[in-house]
Amino acid sequence: MKEKRIFNRVPVFNDGQIDKQVERQVRFLKAVHPQLEDSHWNEGRIELRPVKRDSNLKDYLRSYGSWHLGEKDVAELKKFLNAINGKGVDLYFSAFAFDYSMDVYKKDGTRYEKGKVNIENALFTSILAADFDGITAEEFQREKQRLLDIGIETIDIFSGHGWQSIILLNHRVSDKEILKKFTTLMLMKGFRVDSAIVDAARVLRMPYSFNTKALDKKTKYYDSINPQIIATTDHCWTERRYHVAEVFERLNGLPDVIKQNKALTDINLKAIYTEPLADTKKRTEKKVKQDIEIVEIKQIDVENLKTVYKMLDFERLPMAIQKILAGTQERLRNKVMFFIIPFLRNKLGLDIKSIIEIMTIWGERCTPILDADEIKKEVNRIYGLGFQGKHGVYTQELFQAYGYLDFDQYKIEDEIKITNSFFDDFADLPDASIRIFLSMKLAAELGEVKEFSKKDIQRFANMSERTVERNIKVLVAKKYVSKRRSNRRNGEAYVYYPTPYFSTGEGFSSFGNALVDKMLKELTDGEMKLYCYLRRKSGNQEESFWASQKHIADQIGKTQQGISLLTDNLDKKGFVKKITEDDGKVKRNRYDLKF
Incomplete structure (x- = not known):
């Protein structure tokens, strides 16, 4: 371990030292946010957030942000570091890249601050992070050795009062709960990690800066006489990157450790022991029985499922989704439906008709078999709830049964x-x-x-x-x-x-x-607009679409006469087959899509 550097006041860097600080921070940021090296700047912005610890500091400090660490961005980073040079400021970096253009609001109606990562605008991360706080260097070395023993190397940052271990990933993870899942798994395996690293809005201690909490009266480290200002730096470096599923698989190979992280308070003890012992035992036995009921699915017949789910590109689906569609045990059905229906709707963009067809097949593969009418009713109900995310909640039970789900895998x-x-x-x-x-x-x-x-x-x-x-x-x-x-x-x-x-x-x-x-080569602008609309309304399937010409005209800003002409043209060019049917009372048009 490198020697801890402690000061009584925040050091003031000269220009040469600032240049060195910039060089090291750029190297670190490109490691944890590899998109910053890409030539295209709009892949997702990162944030460096200054947090004031010195109450005498009245300056307004704006976060530094960048999409791409080019020459101009590095120059701006130097200006930013000069602005906080020698001041009682802690510096943090965003674990997730985020969408800078998104204007989002909190539940209380107030607007999130522009330029800062939050739970709504977070896009993806390329790291897994663990905080080991309040342990000695020797204790941390034992924790690190456990990871090395299963082949996981980390970048380790001394944060001033503990260590931060970062696992570099070789791909982007857009699952906003990935840090929570990782922290939960680490705790299950007995690692002494901080349970607070759980959300996509998390900012982490930036190395090559200073921990100035000793200047903050609100922290337990405050010291008005002899404050300890601690330099933060890397203690171990690696270039090795992993797939997130590989990390989870290696950690899952470790035995679970039941560990009480916090001592029970008197109130907690009272709450537990007011329940009769017999009832406590019965409840515990029931929980154990429920846990045993979750069966881990290890193998499925992919070739058969490809034939059954012919409306899906089955092999491209993440393995966990494939396992779910192979059939679900009784206890997990509701959780599966609340997860998979939003996935099919929002991630794959399927229409309700296709989702009902898929879920009916799924129901037939469950034990016992689910009634098709009940499936249809549930799909309509859950679909109608209008979940906004790309999928429902992938619960711990689903994780236990089907394994880690890489939401970026389906391409x-x-x-x-x-x-x-x-x-x-x-x-x-x-x-x-x-x-x-x-x-x-x-x-x-x-x-x-x-x-x-x-x-x-x-x-x-x-x-x-x-x-x-x-x-x-x-x-x-x-x-x-x-x-x-x-x-x-x-x-x-x-x-x-x-x-x-x-x-x-x-x-x-x-x-x-x-x-x-x-379309670009063969259709006019108006024909292209109409054909795109027909494709969208047919659910992207090569099938028939029924609608009155007046309805279509209203939807795409045309006249009814114009729609009649455009559909005739699409018919002549072979994009649709226009069929007019007359039942003696009203004429109806049907459009069979050809592409």
């Missing part, structure tokens, strides 16, 4: 995803804006360009400069496209890019790259 290749709110806005979006948006999404998906100049948009959308200027404003106003200032020496005031993150509360629709390319 749809060769498709673009479009939030369903985009289609809901069709009545207000000009036809040409649909072509612009789809051409930008396709070019970005194919990796041709991530940030578009107006000339790029003209080229990909095959439009005039004036048409692009008029329609890009609408997409920016609706927040489907974002913009940022460009290098004016290139003759462009702004560059544009499809907004990378959107709420999945309304679900999304997937369009194959080949289909989008075909």
